[in-house]
Amino acid sequence: MKSLEELRAIKEKMQSQVNMRKPEDKTTRIVVGMATCGIAAGARPVLNTFSDLIQQNKLDSVEVTQTGCVGLCQYEPIVEVYEKDKEKVTYIKMDAERAKEIFEEHIKKGKIVQKYTISTASLK
Amino acid sequence: MLPEIALTILDIAQNSVRAEASLTEITVNADTSADTLTVIIKDNGCGMSTEQLERVTDPFFTTRTTRDIGLGVPFFKQSAEMTGGKFDIISELGVGTTTTAVYGFSHIDRMPLGDMVFTIHTLITCNIDKDFLFNYHIDDNSFALDTREFREVMGDVPLNEPEVSNYIKEFLDENIKEIVGELVI
Numbered sequence: 001m002k003s004l005e006e007l008r009a010i011k012e013k014m015q016s017q018v019n020m021r022k023p024e025d026k027t028t029r030i031v032v033g034m035a036t037c038g039i040a041a042g043a044r045p046v047l048n049t050f051s052d053l054i055q056q057n058k059l060d061s062v063e064v065t066q067t068g069c070v071g072l073c074q075y076e077p078i079v080e081v082y083e084k085d086k087e088k089v090t091y092i093k094m095d096a097e098r099a100k101e102i103f104e105e106h107i108k109k110g111k112i113v114q115k116y117t118i119s120t121a122s123l124k
Numbered sequence: 125m126l127p128e129i130a131l132t133i134l135d136i137a138q139n140s141v142r143a144e145a146s147l148t149e150i151t152v153n154a155d156t157s158a159d160t161l162t163v164i165i166k167d168n169g170c171g172m173s174t175e176q177l178e179r180v181t182d183p184f185f186t187t188r189t190t191r192d193i194g195l196g197v198p199f200f201k202q203s204a205e206m207t208g209g210k211f212d213i214i215s216e217l218g219v220g221t222t223t224t225a226v227y228g229f230s231h232i233d234r235m236p237l238g239d240m241v242f243t244i245h246t247l248i249t250c251n252i253d254k255d256f257l258f259n260y261h262i263d264d265n266s267f268a269l270d271t272r273e274f275r276e277v278m279g280d281v282p283l284n285e286p287e288v289s290n291y292i293k294e295f296l297d298e299n300i301k302e303i304v305g306e307l308v309i
Binding site: 001002004006007008010011013014034035036037039040044047048051054055058063065066068069072 | 126131134135138142195196200201239241242246249250273274277278279281284285286287288289290291294295299302
């Protein structure tokens with residue numbers, strides 16, 4: 001069973017690393033809409049996919065977080081990608097598979113996946 | 125309605141976060157002898173006025189300008205009441221809000237509790253400046269998670285750091301499995 005001792009060990013290990021990470025080291029923020037509409041549309045597997053992939057790839061500069069309803073409920077699950085010094089990219093009608101694709105192309109290689117962006121996909 | 129009680133809890137607890145609560149307490153209590161499953165979400169956020177409180181269970185109360193209420197509360201109420209249960213919400217401006225839903229545990233219309241690991245983990249790691257207390261009771265077994273304890277250990281290291289986030293997920297997963305055992309909730 002996990003104990004607080006184990007958490008203390010994690011803390012000690014982190015402190016011993018020469019360069020402690022700072023919040024400003026995060027350069028990419030993935031935001032998943034998780035209001036009633038987002039949750040109902042299936043935001044949970046989307047958020048899970050991103051957090052698992054970030055963990056697996058040890059991408060310390062990327063953080064995943066959630067937001068409320070942005071008023072586009074018909075396009076949920078919605079994912080917004082914020083990168084330092086770049087314009088926000090909004091992806092719509094996400095699922096776990098598409099999240100994986102966005103992670104591989106956009107987050108890792110910096111290539112926006114146009115077919116899922118709100119400007120392209122909402123016209124279909 | 126949302127397909128799992130855990131998703132409804134996530135939804136309602138986010139109202140607490142938006143109400144600027146510094147501490148949100150989530151209690152899940154399954155009492156098989158009384159045949160009830162009780163969910164309590166209590167926060168110390170901004171609270172609601174009497175007028176807001178009266179209309180909070182009305183799905184059409186939501187407006188695009190206030191954004192603080194929508195289908196979440198009506199879903200929560202309906203999901204409990206359709207299992208022969210009860211729903212209650214009390215609130216005071218400047219003090220906070222407490223929402224209680226009692227479900228009929230073995231009622232055929234009660235949706236499964238679902239993935240509480242995801243719900244609590246998401247609340248903690250996506251709101252790192254807020255505290256959460258999660259109490260889970262099943263008959264005589266219980267466990268508690270208190271982010272204030274984690275914070276005391278971690279100091280200024282945020283709770284969404286990958287190693288810490290992973291620890292919290294495993295902590296929840298192991299403890300929940302331990303107390304749930306073979307019971308289907």
